[in-house]
Amino acid sequence: MKIGVCISKTPETTSRISFKNNMTEFDTEGVSFIMNPYDEWYALVRALELKESGVGSEVIIIHVGGKENEAIIRKALAIGADRALRYDTAPDDALKVAHQIADAVRKEGISLLFLGKETIDYNGAEVAAMVAELLDWPFASFVNKIDVQDSKATVRREIEGGTETAEMELPLVISASKDLAQQRIPNMRGIMMAKRKPIDVLDAVDSPLRTKIQLFELPQEKTGVTMVDPEDMDHLVRLLHEEAKVI
Amino acid sequence: MSVIVFIESKNSAFKKADFEAVSYAKRLADQLEQSCTCLVIGSDVSSARVLGVYGADRVVCIQHEALKAFDGQLYTSAIAQAYSAYEGQVLILLHSSTGKTLAGRLAVKLEAGLVSGANGLPDISQGFVVPKLVFSGKAIAKVELLSDHKIISLMSNTLAPEELGSAVEASSFEPQLAASGLRVIDRSTQTGTVPLPEAERVVSAGRGLKGPENWGIIEELAEVLGATTACSRPVADADWRPHHEHVGQTGIAIRPNLYIAIGISGAIQHLAGVNNSKVIVVINKDPEAPFFKAADYGVCGDLFEVVPRLIQSIKKLKGTH
Ligand SMILES: Cc1cc2nc3c(=O)[nH]c(=O)nc-3n(C[C@H](O)[C@H](O)[C@H](O)COP(=O)(O)OP(=O)(O)OC[C@H]3O[C@@H](n4cnc5c(N)ncnc54)[C@H](O)[C@@H]3O)c2cc1C
Ligand SMILES: Nc1ncnc2c1ncn2[C@@H]1O[C@H](COP(=O)(O)O)[C@@H](O)[C@H]1O
Numbered sequence: 001m002k003i004g005v006c007i008s009k010t011p012e013t014t015s016r017i018s019f020k021n022n023m024t025e026f027d028t029e030g031v032s033f034i035m036n037p038y039d040e041w042y043a044l045v046r047a048l049e050l051k052e053s054g055v056g057s058e059v060i061i062i063h064v065g066g067k068e069n070e071a072i073i074r075k076a077l078a079i080g081a082d083r084a085l086r087y088d089t090a091p092d093d094a095l096k097v098a099h100q101i102a103d104a105v106r107k108e109g110i111s112l113l114f115l116g117k118e119t120i121d122y123n124g125a126e127v128a129a130m131v132a133e134l135l136d137w138p139f140a141s142f143v144n145k146i147d148v149q150d151s152k153a154t155v156r157r158e159i160e161g162g163t164e165t166a167e168m169e170l171p172l173v174i175s176a177s178k179d180l181a182q183q184r185i186p187n188m189r190g191i192m193m194a195k196r197k198p199i200d201v202l203d204a205v206d207s208p209l210r211t212k213i214q215l216f217e218l219p220q221e222k223t224g225v226t227m228v229d230p231e232d233m234d235h236l237v238r239l240l241h242e243e244a245k246v247i
Numbered sequence: 248m249s250v251i252v253f254i255e256s257k258n259s260a261f262k263k264a265d266f267e268a269v270s271y272a273k274r275l276a277d278q279l280e281q282s283c284t285c286l287v288i289g290s291d292v293s294s295a296r297v298l299g300v301y302g303a304d305r306v307v308c309i310q311h312e313a314l315k316a317f318d319g320q321l322y323t324s325a326i327a328q329a330y331s332a333y334e335g336q337v338l339i340l341l342h343s344s345t346g347k348t349l350a351g352r353l354a355v356k357l358e359a360g361l362v363s364g365a366n367g368l369p370d371i372s373q374g375f376v377v378p379k380l381v382f383s384g385k386a387i388a389k390v391e392l393l394s395d396h397k398i399i400s401l402m403s404n405t406l407a408p409e410e411l412g413s414a415v416e417a418s419s420f421e422p423q424l425a426a427s428g429l430r431v432i433d434r435s436t437q438t439g440t441v442p443l444p445e446a447e448r449v450v451s452a453g454r455g456l457k458g459p460e461n462w463g464i465i466e467e468l469a470e471v472l473g474a475t476t477a478c479s480r481p482v483a484d485a486d487w488r489p490h491h492e493h494v495g496q497t498g499i500a501i502r503p504n505l506y507i508a509i510g511i512s513g514a515i516q517h518l519a520g521v522n523n524s525k526v527i528v529v530i531n532k533d534p535e536a537p538f539f540k541a542a543d544y545g546v547c548g549d550l551f552e553v554v555p556r557l558i559q560s561i562k563k564l565k566g567t568h
Contacts, residue, residue, distance in 0.1 A: 013496050014515050017385040037497060094361070095354065118347075120496060120519075122381050122388075124363050129319070129351025138428060139319050141348040154432070158491075159344050160255075160444075162436030164317070169428045178497060179490060210360030210394040214376055217387040225529075225539050230548025233560040236528070239544060241564060244526045246448070246505040247472060 001170075003047045003056040004110040005081065006101055006131075007039040007063050008091065009072050010121045019216045026216070035072045038116025038176050040079070045181035046146060047114050048080045055148045058082045060108060064091045064100045070199060077194035078186035084197070089204035098130035099207040105135060111171040112153075117142050118175075128175040139173040140166070144180050249284045249305075250276040251335040253326055254298065255345045257289045264341055264445045266301040266408030268401055271368065272339045273302025273411050278371055284333045286326060288314050292417040299415030301408050306417035307333065311424050317345065318427040323352040325422040330357060332420065335396070342400040343444060350400045359396035366402045366502075366523075383496060383519035403445045404502050404525075440475050443494065448474035448505040451494060451521070452482070455510015455531065455550055459487035464554045465509065471561045477501070479511045495520035510550050513538025530554065 011017070011031045020027040034040075047059045061076045061084035063069060073084045085108075087100035105113055118125040132139035140146070144163070145156035148170070156165045158177055186194075228236045240247045252272035254265045269285055276283035285303035287295050290310050298306045309325050326349065330338060338353060340346040342364045354361035362377040366387070370376045374391050377399055381388045443449065450469040456462065462476075469476045476492060483493035494501055496519040506524035511517060513529070513536055521527070522541050529542040532549050539545045546553055 011382070013383065013519055017382045019386070094351070098351070098355075120383065123383075123500065125347040126351045126354070126361060126363050129348060130355050131351075132319070133323065133352040133355035136320075139348065139352070141319070142344055157344075159317070159434075159436070161440075161442030162434065162491075164431060164435075165433040166316075167430045167432060178493075208358075208394075210354075210358075210392065211362065212391045212393060213388050214391045215389045216381075217389065219380075219384065219387060219523075222541060222543065225542045225545045227545045227547065230546050230553050231556075233546075233553065233556040234563065236544060236546065236557065237560040237564050240505070240526070240528070244505075244543065246526050247561070247564070 001056050001112065002108055002110045003050060003059050004062050004105060004108065004113040005039065005044050005047045005059060005076070006113070006115045006127070007044070007061055007072065007076050008036045008116070008119045009033045009065065009069050010036045010119050013120070023216045024214070033072070035075055036116050036119045038118065040076070041183040042178065042180040043114035043116050043174070043176035044076055044079060044081065045184050046176065048184075049181060050112070050148060056112070060085065060110065062101055062104045063087070064089060064097045066090065073199055074194050075186060077197045078190040079184050080190060082197065084199040085202055086199055087202050087204050093207070093209060093211060094124050094126035095130055095210060096207040098127050098134055099205055101127070101131045102134040103205045105131070112148065113171075113173045115173070115175050117177050125175070128173055132173040135171070135173070137171050137173050138168050139175070140168055141175045142177045143174050144177045146174060146180065248279075248336040249282045249334050250279065250337045250339065251284050251286060251330050251333060252303070252339040253286045253349075255288075255341060255343065261297065262441075262445060263408060263447070264343070264403040267403060267406060268339055268341055269298055269301040269303050270409045270411055271401055271406050274368060274406070275337065275339070276304075278368075279337070281336065284335070286329050287417075288322075288325075290419070292419060295417040296414040299412050300410050302411035303415060304412070305333070306415055308417050308419045310419050310421055313424045313427050316427060316429060316431045318429045319348045319352060321424050321427055322349055323356055324424055326353060327356045328422040329420050337397045337399065340398070340400045342402050346400045350398055354398050357396045357398070358394065359398045360392035360394040361398045361400070362390045362392065363400045364402050365399045366405050368406070369399070380523060384523040402502060404447065404504060443475050443477055443492070443499050443501055446475035446501065446503050448472050449477050449501060449503045449524070450474045450507045450509070451477035451479070451511060452509045453479035453511030454481050456482070456487075461551075462488070464551075464558070468507070468554055468558050471558055471565065472505075474505070474507075479517055508538055509554060511538060512536050513541060
């Protein structure tokens with residue numbers, strides 16, 4: 001059974017966020033990018049564990065983006081994936097990304113597909129559900145535990161205020177939450193081997209364009225903190241009640 | 248044409264976020280001069296009437312055996328059928344676990360553009376432009392929806408629920424559905440407290456608490472405020488607190504009306520999940536703690552003295568009401 005893992009890139013959290021061209025475009029100048037943590041730490045590692053336990057035959061990385069992102073793909077290969085597919089197009093729209101991923105799944109005959117629960121830049125949590133619908137597959141969202149036996153998966157999902165464990169049929173789309181696996185750091189041997197693992201570059205498939213970011217705005221700055229005497233909590237409570245009106 | 252809002256709470260156990268979504272949908276429907284139709288799963292037609300109070304012109308209970316368990320494929324199919332039957336043009340859902348599981352699917356099925364995690368009403372003066380927070384709340388993106396059909400998933404605490412109408416008679420709708428391939432084995436949910444993503448008030452504590460045995464004052468403060476408790480990541484990693492309380496970049500992102508941070512330094516990864524809270528109070532003994540820069544109110548002092556005092560002062564306030 002082939003296992004697919006979708007990886008995206010995202011600015012490192014400490015990056016300064018700024019925009020150019022009259023606030024219509026994210027300015028990537030000086031921004032360092034990382035693999036989305038949900039993809040790297042949880043989705044990829046659990047996929048590798050399943051392969052190691054004999055459930056999967058191969059772990060294939062799927063990435064939608066330009067050549068400049070190959071360092072991130074190499075990292076995924078160094079952690080242990082077998083090979084990668086890169087759709088050579090800008091990942092500027094969730095539906096467009098989903099169409100490429102669905103194409104990869106069909107071409108490769110993948111039957112278990114891992115994604116992260118969301119990318120930490122746009123926090124969309126859109127792509128996984130879109131892929132599932134494009135493939136007409138079941139989708140287990142926000143999964144923090146998965147075991148696979150024959151054609152069945154047992155998944156534990158995060159739901160509102162708790163968790164739910166369910167049995168689902170393969171093929172299946174999974175979006176990975178925290179705790180699905182333990183982060184792995186690539187070692188020297190992995191890094192050396194990754195250099196020889198293939199990254200196939202594919203042309204993008206078509207997708208209708210239904211959304212467009214018109215403009216970015218920066219949120220209003222905090223006007224500065226009001227310090228309250230630690231001895232006088234009555235004063236704080238009065239401020240929260242009368243000025244902020246939150247209690 | 249109609250603005251359709253999907254309410255995920257079943258069997259009429261409605262929560263505040265559901266009413267927020269209904270009021271949001273109604274306000275949008277008024278702008279578009281359309282009606283507001285509210286979809287609920289379940290057969291409790293009589294208690295669904297209350298959704299009219301928050302703005303639904305029509306309430307529809309979707310009834311089918313197969314919808315007892317949450318199977319995203321069947322829910323998508325059921326919602327899509329009702330959406331067409333009631334001539335939907337815009338669909339509103341919550342940006343919750345359930346909403347996120349469905350929104351992308353429905354976008355494909357209804358050929359609709361999707362804005363997920365909206366934090367304000369669309370601007371329809373030119374096109375249809377929806378605001379959402381991006382880059383961990385460091386910026387707002389204005390996203391234009393170009394398609395005829397549109398889907399918005401709404402962040403909780405975006406607009407307060409409003410009494411915009413009166414109770415309406417609910418009707419029922421029976422979709423055509425296949426059998427589910429999913430079998431629920433176990434389900435565990437916290438009871439009693441409001442889940443973090445929906446909480447209006449949150450009391451959160453970090454490593455400054457020194458150990459799990461000291462959480463009593465945090466829980467008491469939360470109780471007097473009617474707040475939900477949260478924690479920083481090292482606290483969850485050390486198993487001082489359960490993982491579902493962990494907020495921040497790798498935990499849950501929240502935006503309550505009030506966030507009280509106690510003994511938390513305010514690292515950027517922590518702020519990423521909480522800096523969109525309306526009012527932030529920081530209690531820390533270090534005047535240089537970075538969190539003070541993101542705070543509205545700050546108390547520089549020893550939390551083991553300040554928090555019990557704060558509890559007393561709140562009790563005093565509540566006593567006079
Ligand atoms: C990739 C990545 C992702 C991360 N994601 C998250 C995340 O999602 N959420 C998160 O929270 N962190 C996250 N972190 C960790 C983050 O960087 C910080 O290490 C963490 O938030 C610090 O937790 P803390 O504030 O509880 O502890 P500390 O930084 O140790 O701060 C404790 C604070 O308590 C104060 N204090 C101590 N004693 C007292 C007292 N008696 N009275 C009053 N104040 C006192 C101290 O002055 C100090 O400011 C992440 C880190 C990385 C690298
Ligand atoms: N450009 C991309 N290439 C491959 N996978 C992606 C890409 N963008 C998003 N994904 C996958 O979709 C998940 C959720 O992304 P999102 O829906 O954008 O929050 C990510 O964690 C990735 O697994």
